Amino acid sequence: MPQVAFLDYASTSHNDLDLTRLRQACGQLHLWPATQADKLLAHIGEAEIVISNKVLLNADTLIALKDQLKLICVAATGTNNIDLHTAKQLDIPVCNVRHYANRSVAEHCLSLIFALARQLPAYHQAVQNQAWQHSQHFCLLDYPITEVAGKTLGIIGYGNLGQATAELAAAVGMQILVAERLDASQVRPGRVSLNELLTRADFISLHCPLTEQTQAFINAERLQQMKPTAFLLNTARGGLICEADLLAALQTGQIAGAALDVLSLEPPTEANPLLQTTLPNLLITPHIAWASRPARQTLIDQLADIIRSFQANHLINRVN
Numbered sequence: 594m595p596q597v598a599f600l601d602y603a604s605t606s607h608n609d610l611d612l613t614r615l616r617q618a619c620g621q622l623h624l625w626p627a628t629q630a631d632k633l634l635a636h637i638g639e640a641e642i643v644i645s646n647k648v649l650l651n652a653d654t655l656i657a658l659k660d661q662l663k664l665i666c667v668a669a670t671g672t673n674n675i676d677l678h679t680a681k682q683l684d685i686p687v688c689n690v691r692h693y694a695n696r697s698v699a700e701h702c703l704s705l706i707f708a709l710a711r712q713l714p715a716y717h718q719a720v721q722n723q724a725w726q727h728s729q730h731f732c733l734l735d736y737p738i739t740e741v742a743g744k745t746l747g748i749i750g751y752g753n754l755g756q757a758t759a760e761l762a763a764a765v766g767m768q769i770l771v772a773e774r775l776d777a778s779q780v781r782p783g784r785v786s787l788n789e790l791l792t793r794a795d796f797i798s799l800h801c802p803l804t805e806q807t808q809a810f811i812n813a814e815r816l817q818q819m820k821p822t823a824f825l826l827n828t829a830r831g832g833l834i835c836e837a838d839l840l841a842a843l844q845t846g847q848i849a850g851a852a853l854d855v856l857s858l859e860p861p862t863e864a865n866p867l868l869q870t871t872l873p874n875l876l877i878t879p880h881i882a883w884a885s886r887p888a889r890q891t892l893i894d895q896l897a898d899i900i901r902s903f904q905a906n907h908l909i910n911r912v913n
Contacts, residue, residue: 594620595663597900598640600628600648605668610890614897618904634658642903644668644896645675652679659683664903666690666896667912671802671830677913688899688910692753693891694883698828699757701882702798703765705852706746708876709796709824712736715873736873742766747794749787750801750829758798770794775806791818796826803830813838816847824850828882831856840866843874850874854882 597619603626616622619642628636628648634657637643641661643650646668655662655676665675667689680687708714715736719725725733746762747770748755759769770793773784780786791797797819801807811825812835819825825848827834836857842848851874856865859880867875895910902909 594618594904595641595900596621596623596639597642597644598623598625598637599644599668600625600633600636601646601668602644603627604646605889605892609886610893612893614894615900618897618900642666642900647674650675650680652676655679655683655685659685664688664900664908666899668892668896672912673803681913686903686908686911687913688903688908689912690892690895690899691910693895694885694888695753695757697885697888698754698882699761700885701854701878702758702826702828703761705826705828705854705876705878706741706762706767706796706798706824709826709850709852709874710739710741710744712738712873714876718871718873741796743768744795745770745793747772747790747797749790749797749799751784752800754828755798755800758800767796775810787815788818791815792820794823795820796824798826799829799833801829801833803832808832809835811835811839813841816842819848821846822849824848824852826852828854831859837866840870843872844870850876852876852878854878855880 599622602624623638623640625636630649633648633654637658639661641663643662644666650665656679662685665680665685665687667675667687670689670691672687672689675687677687716733719733719735724735743766745768746759748759749772751771759771763769770790771784772787772790773780775787799811809832811833816838825839831853839851843851856867858865861868863869867877899909
């Protein structure tokens with residue numbers, strides 16, 4: 594059975610997952626909490642299979658290990674940390690995990706929608722600032738509260754995550770708009786153009802991949818198309834949004850608010866404009882939409898399935 598090195602195990606577990614199936618699929622399993630570039634080769638050691646969530650495996654690394662590596666497992670759906678072209682040239686299969694976090698991401702999106710609609714960040718901060726304690730009335734009405742039933746949710750990116758979010762949103766009475774793909778030559782039945790979605794939606798949720806076409810496509814021009822009462826959500830990739838433009842839109846009231854689970858650089862630095870100020874209409878969570886315990890357990894178990902399929906000469910979820 595193969596030696597396996599998991600290069601950044603702590604990015605998927607807080608020592609709260611059952612590794613039984615994964616250990617049973619491996620001859621030896623080496624769990625590294627994290628791996629910096631200067632420790633990469635040492636952490637891989639003699640492993641034939643490497644598991645990486647976000648650790649970069651570039652062309653130089655793959656070429657150096659071309660006679661050793663038999664399989665690369667990505668402990669995520671996105672594979673931008675792997676040089677897929679070089680891996681294919683070297684006949685090193687790369688497999689990812691899929692559909693493990695559909696429910697987790699959808700529930701997080703609904704949580705963000707409710708938090709924005711109910712102005713939970715603003716009211717929490719008001720209590721922290723003792724505004725309630727000094728109120729003449731039993732309640733505070735400083736920030737307008739709305740209800741999500743009957744509101745329109747615009748989905749940009751209608752894959753499994755977008756569909757799961759739309760299903761939950763419809764269950765609480767929201768109307769759903771789905772944007773046509775940016776590169777589409779015509780709008781298919783059941784979808785609307787991006788421009789129409791931006792102007793009609795009360796909430797807009799991003800679920801599309803980060804590509805050259807979608808890099809910072811939510812910019813000043815597109816933010817201006819949104820209703821001043823509309824909210825923006827992003828649980829996909831931080832690079833989809835021009836963060837400086839979003840900050841300006843929030844500060845000027847151009848849109849009502851935003852909730853983000855991702856930023857352009859992760860972990861972020863203090864230089865990120867969205868982290869340099871405290872805004873009552875901005876809610877940021879640290880890339881945890883996917884991270885429910887059931888979703889993370891499914892991820893680990895799916896890695897075991899991939900390794901077992903490799904041993905049986907029948908790969909699943911191959912991306913290259």
